[in-house]
Amino acid sequence: MKTQVGIIGGGPSGLLLSQLLHLEGVDTVVLEQRSRDYVLGRIRAGVLEKGMVGLMRRAGIADRLEREGEVHKGFDIASDGRLFNIDMEALTGGDSVVVYGQTEVTRDLYEARDRMGGIVIHEALDVTPHDITGDAPYLTYAKDGVTHSVDCDYIIGCDGFHGVSRRSIPEDKLRIFERVYPFGWLGILSRTTPVSGELIYARSARGFALCSLRSRVLSRYYVQCSLDDTVEDWPDDRFWDELKRRLPEEVAGRLETGPSIEKSIAPLRSFVAEPMRYGNLFLAGDAAHIVPPTGAKGLNSAAADIHYLFEALMQHYRDGDDRGLAAYSDKALARVWKAQRFSWWMTTLLHDFPENGAFGQRMQQTEIDYLMASRAAQVSLAENYVGLPF
Ligand code: RFL
Ligand code: PHB
Numbered sequence: 555m556k557t558q559v560g561i562i563g564g565g566p567s568g569l570l571l572s573q574l575l576h577l578e579g580v581d582t583v584v585l586e587q588r589s590r591d592y593v594l595g596r597i598r599a600g601v602l603e604k605g606m607v608g609l610m611r612r613a614g615i616a617d618r619l620e621r622e623g624e625v626h627k628g629f630d631i632a633s634d635g636r637l638f639n640i641d642m643e644a645l646t647g648g649d650s651v652v653v654y655g656q657t658e659v660t661r662d663l664y665e666a667r668d669r670m671g672g673i674v675i676h677e678a679l680d681v682t683p684h685d686i687t688g689d690a691p692y693l694t695y696a697k698d699g700v701t702h703s704v705d706c707d708y709i710i711g712c713d714g715f716h717g718v719s720r721r722s723i724p725e726d727k728l729r730i731f732e733r734v735y736p737f738g739w740l741g742i743l744s745r746t747t748p749v750s751g752e753l754i755y756a757r758s759a760r761g762f763a764l765c766s767l768r769s770r771v772l773s774r775y776y777v778q779c780s781l782d783d784t785v786e787d788w789p790d791d792r793f794w795d796e797l798k799r800r801l802p803e804e805v806a807g808r809l810e811t812g813p814s815i816e817k818s819i820a821p822l823r824s825f826v827a828e829p830m831r832y833g834n835l836f837l838a839g840d841a842a843h844i845v846p847p848t849g850a851k852g853l854n855s856a857a858a859d860i861h862y863l864f865e866a867l868m869q870h871y872r873d874g875d876d877r878g879l880a881a882y883s884d885k886a887l888a889r890v891w892k893a894q895r896f897s898w899w900m901t902t903l904l905h906d907f908p909e910n911g912a913f914g915q916r917m918q919q920t921e922i923d924y925l926m927a928s929r930a931a932q933v934s935l936a937e938n939y940v941g942l943p944f
Contacts, residue, residue, distance in 0.1 A: 557583040557673075559867065560693045560706035562681050563713030564593060564674050566656060567839030567856045569663035571710060573613045574864045576672055580871050583704050585678040585695050587713075590664060597743055597816050599656040600766050600774060601626075601753075601850035603941030606857040607652055615662040622769070623654035629939070631904075632756035633922045635802045639752075645929075645936035653753075655768050656853055683709045683722045687833035707834070710863065712856075714840040715825070723832040733898070735822035735846060737761070737905060740779040740788055742814040748773045749801075749809045755848070756800050757918065761906040762848075763800035773810075776847075778905055785817045793817075822846035824898050826890060829883035830859070836882060838863055843890050845897035848904060854941055855893045859886045861944050889942060896938040 559575055561568045564586030572582040586593065602610075602623070610616040627643035627650045643650050667674055678695040685691045686709065693704045711719020720728070748767035756763040761778035768774055777796050779788070790813060798806035825844040830837045839856030862885050866878030903921055907914055925931045 555583065555702065556705045557581045558707050558871070559583075559710060560691075560704050560708070561585070561710045561712055562683070562693070562719050563711070563717055563839075563841070564588075564590075564676070565712060565714055565839070566659055566663065566853060567841075567860055568710070568712030569660065569667060569674070570609060570613060570857065571712065571838070571860050571864060572672055572674070573615065573663055573666055573670075574609070574860070575867060576667075576670055577612075577614065578868055578872075580867065582672070583706070584667075584672070584674040585681045585693060585704070586674060586676050587678055587681065589676050594657060594661055594664070597655070597657060597741070597774075597818070599847075599850065599853040600653055600768060601854075602652045602654055602659075603854040603857070604649060604651075605861065605941055605944050606854050609857055609861055610659065610662075613663070613666065615659075615666045618658065618662055619652065619654050622658070623652040624767075624769070625650050626653055626752055629753040629755065630750065631922070631925070632754055632802050632805065633758075634919070637754070637802050637805065638926050640932060640936055640939070642936045642940050645933050646940050649936075649940040651850075651940055653767060659853075681713075681718055683711075683719065683835055686722065686835045691834045708867070709835045711835060711837045711841045712839050715844050717841050719835060719837055719841050720827055722835065727832055729828045731824075731826045731828070733824040735824075735901065735905070736781065736907070736909070737778050738781050738783070738819050738821045739764075739776045739847060740783065740785070740793065740819050741774065741776045741817070742790075742793055743768070743816040744773050744775070744812050744814050745771060746773045746810040746812040747771060749805055754801070754805065755900075755904055756802075757904040757922065758800040759906070760796070760800050762904045763797055764848075765801070765805070779819060781821060783819060785819060788817065790814050820847070822848075822901065824894055826887070826894060828887060830886050831879075831883045836863060836879075838886075842886075843894065845894060846901040847897075848901040849893070849897040849899075849939065851893040851897045855890055858889050858893075858944055862886045889944070892938075892942055
Protein backbone atom coordinates (compact mmCIF):
# COMPACT_ATOMS: atom_id res chain seq x y z
CA MET A 555 0.00 0.00 0.00
CA LYS A 556 1.12 3.57 -0.62
CA THR A 557 -0.04 6.80 0.96
CA GLN A 558 1.25 10.32 1.56
CA VAL A 559 0.96 10.49 5.35
CA GLY A 560 1.08 7.32 7.46
CA ILE A 561 -0.51 7.88 10.87
CA ILE A 562 0.06 5.55 13.83
CA GLY A 563 -2.85 5.66 16.30
CA GLY A 564 -6.57 6.13 15.79
CA GLY A 565 -7.27 8.26 18.87
CA PRO A 566 -8.45 11.86 18.55
CA SER A 567 -5.05 13.18 17.35
CA GLY A 568 -4.60 10.68 14.53
CA LEU A 569 -8.20 10.80 13.34
CA LEU A 570 -8.35 14.59 13.40
CA LEU A 571 -5.17 14.96 11.35
CA SER A 572 -6.37 12.34 8.90
CA GLN A 573 -9.72 14.09 8.48
CA LEU A 574 -8.21 17.57 8.04
CA LEU A 575 -5.68 16.34 5.45
CA HIS A 576 -8.27 14.33 3.53
CA LEU A 577 -10.44 17.45 3.14
CA GLU A 578 -7.43 19.13 1.47
CA GLY A 579 -6.82 16.19 -0.84
CA VAL A 580 -3.89 14.67 1.03
CA ASP A 581 -4.00 10.90 1.33
CA THR A 582 -3.57 9.20 4.73
CA VAL A 583 -3.67 5.72 6.25
CA VAL A 584 -4.37 5.34 9.99
CA LEU A 585 -3.09 2.23 11.80
CA GLU A 586 -4.79 1.55 15.16
CA GLN A 587 -3.85 -1.41 17.30
CA ARG A 588 -7.21 -1.71 19.09
CA SER A 589 -10.74 -2.37 17.89
CA ARG A 590 -13.05 0.57 17.29
CA ASP A 591 -15.28 -0.51 20.19
CA TYR A 592 -12.31 -0.51 22.53
CA VAL A 593 -11.25 3.00 21.45
CA LEU A 594 -14.82 4.27 21.87
CA GLY A 595 -15.14 2.62 25.27
CA ARG A 596 -12.39 4.74 26.84
CA ILE A 597 -13.81 7.57 28.96
CA ARG A 598 -11.37 10.44 29.07
CA ALA A 599 -11.47 14.17 28.50
CA GLY A 600 -14.55 16.31 28.81
CA VAL A 601 -13.51 19.93 28.34
CA LEU A 602 -12.73 21.42 24.92
CA GLU A 603 -11.01 24.74 24.33
CA LYS A 604 -11.95 27.16 21.59
CA GLY A 605 -8.99 26.01 19.46
CA MET A 606 -10.16 22.40 19.50
CA VAL A 607 -13.73 23.45 18.69
CA GLY A 608 -12.40 25.50 15.76
CA LEU A 609 -10.45 22.52 14.44
CA MET A 610 -13.55 20.33 14.69
CA ARG A 611 -15.48 22.90 12.65
CA ARG A 612 -12.70 23.00 10.08
CA ALA A 613 -12.74 19.18 9.96
CA GLY A 614 -16.50 19.28 9.28
CA ILE A 615 -17.36 17.28 12.38
CA ALA A 616 -18.89 19.92 14.65
CA ASP A 617 -22.64 19.47 13.97
CA ARG A 618 -23.36 17.33 17.01
CA LEU A 619 -20.95 19.36 19.13
CA GLU A 620 -22.94 22.54 18.28
CA ARG A 621 -26.18 20.78 19.26
CA GLU A 622 -25.12 18.79 22.30
CA GLY A 623 -21.96 20.47 23.63
CA GLU A 624 -22.55 22.68 26.67
CA VAL A 625 -20.85 26.05 26.73
CA HIS A 626 -19.29 26.70 30.17
CA LYS A 627 -18.55 30.30 31.05
CA GLY A 628 -17.07 29.60 34.46
CA PHE A 629 -16.17 26.99 37.06
CA ASP A 630 -15.92 26.80 40.84
CA ILE A 631 -12.98 26.26 43.13
CA ALA A 632 -13.83 24.87 46.56
CA SER A 633 -11.40 25.02 49.45
CA ASP A 634 -11.91 24.62 53.18
CA GLY A 635 -15.67 24.49 52.75
CA ARG A 636 -15.81 27.70 50.71
CA LEU A 637 -16.95 27.90 47.10
CA PHE A 638 -15.53 30.49 44.76
CA ASN A 639 -16.57 31.12 41.15
CA ILE A 640 -14.09 31.83 38.36
CA ASP A 641 -16.12 33.76 35.80
CA MET A 642 -14.02 32.85 32.77
CA GLU A 643 -16.17 34.81 30.37
CA ALA A 644 -15.89 38.09 32.29
CA LEU A 645 -12.21 37.57 33.11
CA THR A 646 -11.15 36.83 29.54
CA GLY A 647 -13.43 39.27 27.74
CA GLY A 648 -15.79 36.65 26.32
CA ASP A 649 -14.05 33.28 26.17
CA SER A 650 -15.48 29.99 27.39
CA VAL A 651 -14.99 26.22 27.02
CA VAL A 652 -17.31 23.49 25.77
CA VAL A 653 -18.10 20.34 27.72
CA TYR A 654 -18.30 17.52 25.17
CA GLY A 655 -16.77 14.12 25.83
CA GLN A 656 -13.66 12.88 24.06
CA THR A 657 -15.61 9.69 23.35
CA GLU A 658 -18.12 11.76 21.36
CA VAL A 659 -15.33 13.61 19.50
CA THR A 660 -13.81 10.26 18.54
CA ARG A 661 -17.20 8.87 17.48
CA ASP A 662 -17.83 11.95 15.27
CA LEU A 663 -14.38 11.55 13.72
CA TYR A 664 -14.89 7.86 12.94
CA GLU A 665 -18.25 8.61 11.33
CA ALA A 666 -16.70 11.32 9.17
CA ARG A 667 -13.80 9.05 8.18
CA ASP A 668 -16.33 6.36 7.19
CA ARG A 669 -18.43 8.79 5.15
CA MET A 670 -15.37 9.98 3.23
CA GLY A 671 -13.99 6.50 2.69
CA GLY A 672 -10.90 7.21 4.85
CA ILE A 673 -8.65 4.24 5.55
CA VAL A 674 -8.47 3.37 9.24
CA ILE A 675 -7.08 -0.10 9.87
CA HIS A 676 -8.06 -1.49 13.27
CA GLU A 677 -6.34 -4.27 15.13
CA ALA A 678 -3.12 -3.47 13.27
CA LEU A 679 -0.49 -5.26 15.38
CA ASP A 680 3.28 -4.79 15.67
CA VAL A 681 3.15 -1.47 13.85
CA THR A 682 6.76 -0.52 13.10
CA PRO A 683 8.20 2.58 11.42
CA HIS A 684 11.14 1.96 9.04
CA ASP A 685 13.73 4.15 7.33
CA ILE A 686 12.66 7.15 9.39
CA THR A 687 15.76 9.15 8.50
CA GLY A 688 16.01 7.90 4.91
CA ASP A 689 14.07 9.08 1.87
CA ALA A 690 11.67 6.14 1.60
CA PRO A 691 10.00 5.75 5.01
CA TYR A 692 7.43 3.00 5.43
CA LEU A 693 5.34 1.28 8.06
CA THR A 694 4.77 -2.42 8.58
CA TYR A 695 1.99 -4.03 10.60
CA ALA A 696 0.42 -7.42 11.06
CA LYS A 697 -3.26 -8.07 10.57
CA ASP A 698 -4.91 -11.49 10.80
CA GLY A 699 -1.48 -13.09 10.78
CA VAL A 700 -0.36 -11.39 7.54
CA THR A 701 2.34 -8.69 7.44
CA HIS A 702 1.55 -5.57 5.41
CA SER A 703 3.60 -2.59 4.40
CA VAL A 704 2.63 1.07 3.80
CA ASP A 705 4.99 3.39 1.91
CA CYS A 706 4.63 7.05 2.88
CA ASP A 707 6.27 10.48 2.69
CA TYR A 708 5.90 11.10 6.42
CA ILE A 709 5.09 9.04 9.50
CA ILE A 710 3.04 10.71 12.22
CA GLY A 711 3.15 9.21 15.72
CA CYS A 712 -0.27 9.79 17.29
CA ASP A 713 -0.16 6.57 19.29
CA GLY A 714 -0.38 7.96 22.80
CA PHE A 715 1.97 7.65 25.74
CA HIS A 716 2.55 3.88 25.44
CA GLY A 717 2.86 3.82 21.65
CA VAL A 718 5.71 2.66 19.42
CA SER A 719 6.56 5.98 17.73
CA ARG A 720 8.48 7.70 20.51
CA ARG A 721 10.30 4.43 21.26
CA SER A 722 11.46 4.30 17.62
CA ILE A 723 13.61 7.38 18.16
CA PRO A 724 17.15 6.60 19.43
CA GLU A 725 17.41 7.39 23.13
CA ASP A 726 20.32 9.77 22.63
CA LYS A 727 18.21 11.89 20.25
CA LEU A 728 15.46 12.55 22.78
CA ARG A 729 15.45 14.55 25.98
CA ILE A 730 12.81 13.45 28.49
CA PHE A 731 11.32 15.69 31.19
CA GLU A 732 9.11 13.91 33.68
CA ARG A 733 7.34 14.23 37.01
CA VAL A 734 5.30 11.37 38.41
CA TYR A 735 2.83 12.46 41.09
CA PRO A 736 2.42 10.35 44.23
CA PHE A 737 -1.33 9.75 43.67
CA GLY A 738 -3.94 8.93 41.04
CA TRP A 739 -7.50 9.92 40.09
CA LEU A 740 -10.35 7.53 40.58
CA GLY A 741 -13.14 8.50 38.19
CA ILE A 742 -16.73 7.36 37.91
CA LEU A 743 -19.50 8.00 35.43
CA SER A 744 -23.07 7.82 36.71
CA ARG A 745 -26.52 8.40 35.31
CA THR A 746 -27.37 11.05 37.89
CA THR A 747 -28.14 14.76 37.68
CA PRO A 748 -24.82 16.65 37.99
CA VAL A 749 -24.50 18.37 41.36
CA SER A 750 -23.71 21.66 39.62
CA GLY A 751 -24.13 23.13 36.15
CA GLU A 752 -20.46 24.16 36.24
CA LEU A 753 -17.38 22.13 37.16
CA ILE A 754 -16.21 22.21 40.78
CA TYR A 755 -12.49 21.70 41.51
CA ALA A 756 -12.29 20.95 45.25
CA ARG A 757 -9.29 21.05 47.54
CA SER A 758 -9.72 19.48 50.98
CA ALA A 759 -7.67 18.02 53.81
CA ARG A 760 -8.78 14.56 52.57
CA GLY A 761 -7.49 15.22 49.06
CA PHE A 762 -8.70 16.61 45.75
CA ALA A 763 -12.11 16.02 44.17
CA LEU A 764 -13.66 17.13 40.88
CA CYS A 765 -17.34 17.35 39.94
CA SER A 766 -17.71 17.27 36.17
CA LEU A 767 -20.40 16.17 33.78
CA ARG A 768 -21.14 14.93 30.31
CA SER A 769 -24.77 16.10 30.03
CA ARG A 770 -27.75 17.16 32.15
CA VAL A 771 -28.27 13.51 33.16
CA LEU A 772 -24.72 12.14 33.14
CA SER A 773 -22.19 13.00 35.86
CA ARG A 774 -18.44 12.49 35.91
CA TYR A 775 -16.76 12.66 39.33
CA TYR A 776 -13.16 12.13 40.42
CA VAL A 777 -11.35 11.79 43.75
CA GLN A 778 -7.61 11.79 44.38
CA CYS A 779 -6.65 8.26 45.43
CA SER A 780 -3.59 6.28 46.42
CA LEU A 781 -1.42 4.79 43.67
CA ASP A 782 -1.84 1.41 45.36
CA ASP A 783 -5.65 1.52 45.11
CA THR A 784 -7.59 -0.62 42.64
CA VAL A 785 -11.19 -0.07 41.55
CA GLU A 786 -12.12 -3.09 43.69
CA ASP A 787 -11.07 -1.06 46.74
CA TRP A 788 -13.69 1.51 45.82
CA PRO A 789 -17.23 0.15 45.83
CA ASP A 790 -19.77 2.86 44.88
CA ASP A 791 -20.80 3.56 48.49
CA ARG A 792 -17.23 4.29 49.50
CA PHE A 793 -16.75 6.55 46.49
CA TRP A 794 -19.87 8.65 47.16
CA ASP A 795 -19.07 8.91 50.86
CA GLU A 796 -15.53 10.09 50.17
CA LEU A 797 -16.61 12.54 47.47
CA LYS A 798 -19.15 14.14 49.86
CA ARG A 799 -16.53 14.53 52.56
CA ARG A 800 -14.28 16.47 50.19
CA LEU A 801 -16.98 18.91 49.03
CA PRO A 802 -18.41 21.93 50.85
CA GLU A 803 -21.39 20.80 52.97
CA GLU A 804 -23.90 22.71 50.93
CA VAL A 805 -22.74 20.94 47.73
CA ALA A 806 -22.48 17.50 49.37
CA GLY A 807 -26.03 17.92 50.70
CA ARG A 808 -27.49 18.09 47.20
CA LEU A 809 -25.28 15.45 45.57
CA GLU A 810 -27.41 12.83 43.82
CA THR A 811 -25.84 9.38 44.03
CA GLY A 812 -26.50 6.23 42.02
CA PRO A 813 -24.79 3.19 40.55
CA SER A 814 -21.58 3.88 38.63
CA ILE A 815 -21.59 2.86 34.98
CA GLU A 816 -17.82 3.22 34.60
CA LYS A 817 -15.03 3.36 37.13
CA SER A 818 -11.31 3.66 36.48
CA ILE A 819 -8.07 4.85 38.03
CA ALA A 820 -5.52 6.98 36.18
CA PRO A 821 -2.02 7.80 37.48
CA LEU A 822 -0.94 11.44 37.22
CA ARG A 823 2.14 12.40 35.28
CA SER A 824 3.80 15.39 33.64
CA PHE A 825 5.97 14.32 30.70
CA VAL A 826 7.57 15.98 27.68
CA ALA A 827 9.82 14.43 25.02
CA GLU A 828 11.94 16.85 22.97
CA PRO A 829 12.18 17.29 20.04
CA MET A 830 8.88 16.22 18.51
CA ARG A 831 10.50 15.33 15.19
CA TYR A 832 13.12 12.81 14.18
CA GLY A 833 13.81 12.59 10.45
CA ASN A 834 10.46 12.00 8.76
CA LEU A 835 8.73 10.93 11.98
CA PHE A 836 6.66 13.58 13.75
CA LEU A 837 5.15 13.07 17.21
CA ALA A 838 1.83 14.61 18.24
CA GLY A 839 -0.42 14.50 21.30
CA ASP A 840 0.11 12.06 24.17
CA ALA A 841 2.88 10.32 22.19
CA ALA A 842 5.07 13.35 22.96
CA HIS A 843 3.64 14.82 26.14
CA ILE A 844 1.34 14.07 29.06
CA VAL A 845 -0.21 16.39 31.62
CA PRO A 846 -2.02 15.58 34.85
CA PRO A 847 -5.73 16.05 34.04
CA THR A 848 -6.30 18.88 36.56
CA GLY A 849 -6.27 21.68 33.99
CA ALA A 850 -8.15 19.71 31.28
CA LYS A 851 -5.23 20.30 28.91
CA GLY A 852 -4.34 16.84 27.50
CA LEU A 853 -6.65 16.60 24.53
CA ASN A 854 -6.43 20.33 23.93
CA SER A 855 -2.61 20.21 23.76
CA ALA A 856 -2.91 17.32 21.33
CA ALA A 857 -5.25 19.45 19.21
CA ALA A 858 -2.73 22.31 19.14
CA ASP A 859 -0.03 19.92 17.84
CA ILE A 860 -2.41 18.74 15.13
CA HIS A 861 -3.10 22.33 14.13
CA TYR A 862 0.62 23.12 13.72
CA LEU A 863 1.34 19.84 11.96
CA PHE A 864 -1.59 20.16 9.60
CA GLU A 865 -0.54 23.69 8.61
CA ALA A 866 3.07 22.53 8.10
CA LEU A 867 2.06 19.50 5.99
CA MET A 868 -0.20 21.69 3.86
CA GLN A 869 2.66 24.14 3.29
CA HIS A 870 4.68 21.18 2.04
CA TYR A 871 2.01 19.61 -0.20
CA ARG A 872 0.44 22.85 -1.44
CA ASP A 873 3.43 25.17 -1.75
CA GLY A 874 6.43 22.83 -1.73
CA ASP A 875 7.66 24.78 1.29
CA ASP A 876 9.20 22.75 4.14
CA ARG A 877 9.83 25.59 6.55
CA GLY A 878 6.69 24.74 8.52
CA LEU A 879 7.84 21.15 8.99
CA ALA A 880 11.27 22.34 10.08
CA ALA A 881 9.70 24.67 12.66
CA TYR A 882 7.03 22.22 13.89
CA SER A 883 8.80 20.85 16.96
CA ASP A 884 9.87 24.24 18.34
CA LYS A 885 6.49 25.81 17.66
CA ALA A 886 4.50 22.96 19.19
CA LEU A 887 6.79 22.70 22.23
CA ALA A 888 6.49 26.40 23.04
CA ARG A 889 2.76 25.89 23.61
CA VAL A 890 3.15 22.42 25.14
CA TRP A 891 5.31 23.84 27.93
CA LYS A 892 2.74 26.50 28.78
CA ALA A 893 0.07 23.82 29.13
CA GLN A 894 2.54 21.79 31.22
CA ARG A 895 3.16 24.73 33.51
CA PHE A 896 -0.55 25.39 34.02
CA SER A 897 -1.44 21.72 34.63
CA TRP A 898 1.43 21.32 37.09
CA TRP A 899 0.41 24.53 38.89
CA MET A 900 -3.25 23.56 39.18
CA THR A 901 -2.33 20.06 40.34
CA THR A 902 0.05 21.44 42.96
CA LEU A 903 -2.54 23.93 44.16
CA LEU A 904 -5.39 21.50 44.69
CA HIS A 905 -4.02 18.06 45.66
CA ASP A 906 -2.91 16.74 49.00
CA PHE A 907 0.89 16.19 49.00
CA PRO A 908 1.60 14.65 52.43
CA GLU A 909 5.35 14.96 51.93
CA ASN A 910 5.02 18.76 51.65
CA GLY A 911 3.92 18.97 55.28
CA ALA A 912 2.30 21.87 57.08
CA PHE A 913 4.30 24.45 55.14
CA GLY A 914 3.04 23.07 51.83
CA GLN A 915 -0.56 23.22 53.07
CA ARG A 916 -0.21 26.83 54.16
CA MET A 917 1.25 27.69 50.75
CA GLN A 918 -1.81 26.14 49.08
CA GLN A 919 -4.21 27.99 51.39
CA THR A 920 -2.38 31.26 50.86
CA GLU A 921 -2.34 30.81 47.10
CA ILE A 922 -6.10 30.20 47.16
CA ASP A 923 -6.68 33.24 49.39
CA TYR A 924 -4.63 35.30 46.96
CA LEU A 925 -6.58 33.92 44.00
CA MET A 926 -9.89 34.76 45.64
CA ALA A 927 -8.79 38.33 46.37
CA SER A 928 -6.85 39.20 43.22
CA ARG A 929 -8.46 39.82 39.88
CA ALA A 930 -5.01 39.63 38.25
CA ALA A 931 -4.55 36.08 39.59
CA GLN A 932 -8.03 35.14 38.39
CA VAL A 933 -7.36 36.54 34.91
CA SER A 934 -4.21 34.42 34.70
CA LEU A 935 -6.10 31.29 35.74
CA ALA A 936 -8.99 32.00 33.37
CA GLU A 937 -6.87 32.79 30.31
CA ASN A 938 -4.96 29.55 30.74
CA TYR A 939 -8.07 27.47 31.43
CA VAL A 940 -9.91 28.67 28.29
CA GLY A 941 -6.70 27.93 26.37
CA LEU A 942 -3.86 30.04 25.03
CA PRO A 943 -4.14 30.89 21.32
CA PHE A 944 -2.52 28.54 18.78
P1 RFL B 1 -4.70 8.57 22.69
O1 RFL B 1 -6.12 9.03 22.96
O2 RFL B 1 -4.01 7.83 23.75
O3 RFL B 1 -4.74 7.72 21.35
C1 RFL B 1 -3.64 6.96 20.94
C2 RFL B 1 -4.14 5.82 20.09
O4 RFL B 1 -3.02 5.09 19.60
C3 RFL B 1 -3.28 3.70 19.76
N1 RFL B 1 -1.99 3.00 19.85
C4 RFL B 1 -1.42 2.34 18.83
N2 RFL B 1 -1.82 2.13 17.57
C5 RFL B 1 -0.99 1.39 16.77
N3 RFL B 1 0.18 0.85 17.19
C6 RFL B 1 0.62 1.06 18.44
N4 RFL B 1 1.78 0.56 18.86
C7 RFL B 1 -0.21 1.83 19.33
N5 RFL B 1 -0.07 2.21 20.62
C8 RFL B 1 -1.16 2.92 20.91
C9 RFL B 1 -4.13 3.61 21.01
O5 RFL B 1 -4.90 2.40 21.04
C10 RFL B 1 -4.99 4.85 20.89
O6 RFL B 1 -6.20 4.61 20.21
O7 RFL B 1 -3.77 9.82 22.31
P2 RFL B 1 -4.13 11.18 21.51
O8 RFL B 1 -4.92 10.87 20.27
O9 RFL B 1 -2.88 11.94 21.41
O10 RFL B 1 -5.16 11.93 22.47
C11 RFL B 1 -4.76 12.45 23.72
C12 RFL B 1 -5.95 12.42 24.70
O11 RFL B 1 -6.54 11.15 24.68
C13 RFL B 1 -5.52 12.77 26.13
O12 RFL B 1 -4.59 13.84 26.13
C14 RFL B 1 -6.72 13.21 27.01
O13 RFL B 1 -7.64 12.17 27.17
C15 RFL B 1 -6.25 13.66 28.39
N6 RFL B 1 -7.37 14.02 29.27
C16 RFL B 1 -8.00 15.25 29.16
N7 RFL B 1 -7.64 16.11 28.19
C17 RFL B 1 -8.30 17.30 28.04
O14 RFL B 1 -7.93 18.08 27.15
N8 RFL B 1 -9.39 17.64 28.83
C18 RFL B 1 -9.83 16.82 29.83
O15 RFL B 1 -10.83 17.14 30.46
C19 RFL B 1 -9.11 15.58 30.04
N9 RFL B 1 -9.49 14.72 31.00
C20 RFL B 1 -7.78 13.11 30.26
C21 RFL B 1 -8.86 13.51 31.12
C22 RFL B 1 -7.19 11.86 30.41
C23 RFL B 1 -7.61 10.99 31.40
N10 RFL B 1 -6.96 9.73 31.47
C24 RFL B 1 -7.61 8.53 31.75
C25 RFL B 1 -5.59 9.59 31.05
C26 RFL B 1 -9.31 12.65 32.11
C27 RFL B 1 -8.66 11.41 32.29
C28 RFL B 1 -9.16 10.55 33.43
C1 PHB C 1 -13.77 15.33 32.80
O1 PHB C 1 -14.95 15.73 32.70
O2 PHB C 1 -13.46 14.16 32.55
C2 PHB C 1 -12.71 16.30 33.22
C3 PHB C 1 -13.02 17.64 33.33
C4 PHB C 1 -12.04 18.52 33.74
C5 PHB C 1 -10.77 18.06 34.03
C6 PHB C 1 -10.47 16.73 33.90
C7 PHB C 1 -11.44 15.83 33.49
O3 PHB C 1 -9.84 18.95 34.46
